[in-house]
Amino acid sequence: MQHYHYIFTGSGLSALMTVYEMLVSGKFDDKSILLIDANAKKVNDRTWCFWDENNLFDEIVSKKWNQAVFANEKFNRVLELAPYQYNKINGLDFYELVFKKISEHKNIHFLNQKVVDFTELGNHCVVKTKEESFTCNKILNSIYTQDQRSNCMEHSRINPEVVISQTKFPLIQQHFIGWFIKSKEAVFSPNCATFMDFSVEQKGNTRFMYVLPTSSTEALLEYTLFSKDLLLKEEYELEIQKYIQNLGITEYEIIEKEQGNIPMTCYPFWKHNTKNIINIGSAGGWTKASTGYTFKNASKKSKALVQFLKSETDFTKFHKKDKFWFYDLLLLDILSSKNELGSKIFSSMFKKGSSTVIFKFLDEETSIWEDLQVIWKCPKILFIKALFGRIF
Numbered sequence: 001m002q003h004y005h006y007i008f009t010g011s012g013l014s015a016l017m018t019v020y021e022m023l024v025s026g027k028f029d030d031k032s033i034l035l036i037d038a039n040a041k042k043v044n045d046r047t048w049c050f051w052d053e054n055n056l057f058d059e060i061v062s063k064k065w066n067q068a069v070f071a072n073e074k075f076n077r078v079l080e081l082a083p084y085q086y087n088k089i090n091g092l093d094f095y096e097l098v099f100k101k102i103s104e105h106k107n108i109h110f111l112n113q114k115v116v117d118f119t120e121l122g123n124h125c126v127v128k129t130k131e132e133s134f135t136c137n138k139i140l141n142s143i144y145t146q147d148q149r150s151n152c153m154e155h156s157r158i159n160p161e162v163v164i165s166q167t168k169f170p171l172i173q174q175h176f177i178g179w180f181i182k183s184k185e186a187v188f189s190p191n192c193a194t195f196m197d198f199s200v201e202q203k204g205n206t207r208f209m210y211v212l213p214t215s216s217t218e219a220l221l222e223y224t225l226f227s228k229d230l231l232l233k234e235e236y237e238l239e240i241q242k243y244i245q246n247l248g249i250t251e252y253e254i255i256e257k258e259q260g261n262i263p264m265t266c267y268p269f270w271k272h273n274t275k276n277i278i279n280i281g282s283a284g285g286w287t288k289a290s291t292g293y294t295f296k297n298a299s300k301k302s303k304a305l306v307q308f309l310k311s312e313t314d315f316t317k318f319h320k321k322d323k324f325w326f327y328d329l330l331l332l333d334i335l336s337s338k339n340e341l342g343s344k345i346f347s348s349m350f351k352k353g354s355s356t357v358i359f360k361f362l363d364e365e366t367s368i369w370e371d372l373q374v375i376w377k378c379p380k381i382l383f384i385k386a387l388f389g390r391i392f
């Protein structure tokens with residue numbers, strides 16, 4: 001059986017970011033690394049957006065916005081994003097960038113196979129694909145899919161069932177369908193994204209439209225919910241059609257579609273890590289629980305993980321629980337019991353608050369004083385009730 005120092009089961013965002021960081025650090029050139037993924041990562045399967053001031057992966061940012069709109073049925077506010085910019089990266093550009101870097105290193109290999117099992121056996125681990133088996137010192141797992149169900153008895157394996165079946169930490173899903181369209185009419189402002197537009201019917205949920213214009217006639221429009229249950233495909237698409245009509249578009253062509261379902265939860269994913277197996281990405285709780293944003297978090301966490309790997313060997317020590325985890329927990333407690341309140345909560349935050357402080361807060365980089373500036377704008381009674389609910 002071929003042996004590796006590190007095997008990545010799943011080679012999407014978090015795995016590729018971690019490998020990228022390993023390569024950049026230059027400290028892992030003597031380590032053998034195997035990346036395994038059931039998907040060859042050769043298609044543009046998602047669009048990543050994030051706000052940033054440090055030009056993260058700048059060479060592949062395909063569009064930047066300096067302004068973003070926040071709206072509901074009563075108001076419409078244009079947020080000046082400086083010092084941040086809202087950036088868009090096409091999934092395929094990211095995969096190509098990292099795989100090009102990987103191809104320059106002989107110690108890293110990619111295998112396009114489906115992982116069917118992995119386990120820790122004392123001082124080493126075993127990974128099985130449909131075709132082969134490998135041993136390694138460490139596994140970095142980002143597979144978080146239902147079809148790992150049969151393995152869920154193993155402590156280190158995490159799948160959505162494990163999170164769904166517990167009740168201590170609410171699970172909400174950020175689910176959406178997006179259409180990238182080209183319209184006849186020039187209705188979009190290419191310099192201004194629509195971050196959240198809650199003017200769409202809420203229907204007892206937290207529902208909004210997210211619009212990323214790339215020219216006056218082209219945009220990605222995503223009908224998005226933060227809620228427990230998914231909708232039928234037709235329901236998302238009907239709402240996108242309505243929104244397009246309300247923009248005054250009479251003729252358009254759908255260029256591309258995307259869809260997603262991102263877990264939003266404070267579930268302590270790290271408890272499934274063992275000495276030699278770590279869960280990373282959404283499987284490791286790297287998704288920001290209150291927003292579903294993962295790209296920037298994955299960048300921070302992968303840097304921290306690579307730093308950790310240089311000196312530590314026990315993955316159970318790699319986790320942190322801080323005030324932001326608790327803030328997110330309170331918000332999710334509210335949204336899971338009163339899902340219709342999302343528009344009210346996000347609107348109160350964005351109506352007058354400083355967008356710089358809000359984005360810094362969502363990046364988990366604010367001081368207590370800045371936290372209060374954001375929290376003070378939110379409906380206090382709701383959060384105090386949620387706080388009491390958690391304490392008692």
Ligand SMILES: Cc1cc2nc3c(=O)[nH]c(=O)nc-3n(C[C@H](O)[C@H](O)[C@H](O)COP(=O)(O)OP(=O)(O)OC[C@H]3O[C@@H](n4cnc5c(N)ncnc54)[C@H](O)[C@@H]3O)c2cc1C
Binds near residue numbers: 038045262283294
């Ligand atoms: C359409 C879409 C748009 C998104 N947009 C944003 C955004 O704008 N901003 C943001 O911050 N976040 C966004 N996200 C959320 C998040 O950034 C992504 O989901 C991100 O890809 C999560 O990274 P990951 O490494 O956890 O999982 P993934 O990138 O999904 O990687 C997991 C990998 O495991 C592989 N795999 C699964 N099962 C097996 C198996 N049995 N064997 C082998 N391989 C397997 C998959 O093929 C996949 O490549 C979006 C998500 C989606 C789906």
